[in-house]
Amino acid sequence: MSAGKLSTLVLTPLLMALLGAAPAQAYIGPGAGAGAIAVVVGILAAIVMAFFAVLWYPVKRVLRKRRQARQGDRDGSPEAPERPGNS
Secondary structure: HHHHHHHHHHHHHHHHHHHHOOOOOOOOOOOOOHHHHHHHHHHHHHHHHHHHHHHHHHHHHHHHHHHHHHHHHHOOOOOOOOOOHHH
């Protein structure tokens, strides 16, 4: 099936559905709009926090290794100092 034929098969029913729709005789209050905005903001916040969480862990590990390397250089010992509670 060619791309032109496929797009015709997809676009024709879509246009028929959009052009044939009658306007709804209904009232949607302001609460629905506020709810929709809250959903969009929540989804965007979740995406940003997930992206930040995935990136922050490797950055934190690199920073911790650098800090331990600096402390090892100051102390003169090649080993990293033990942290309390890790026995």
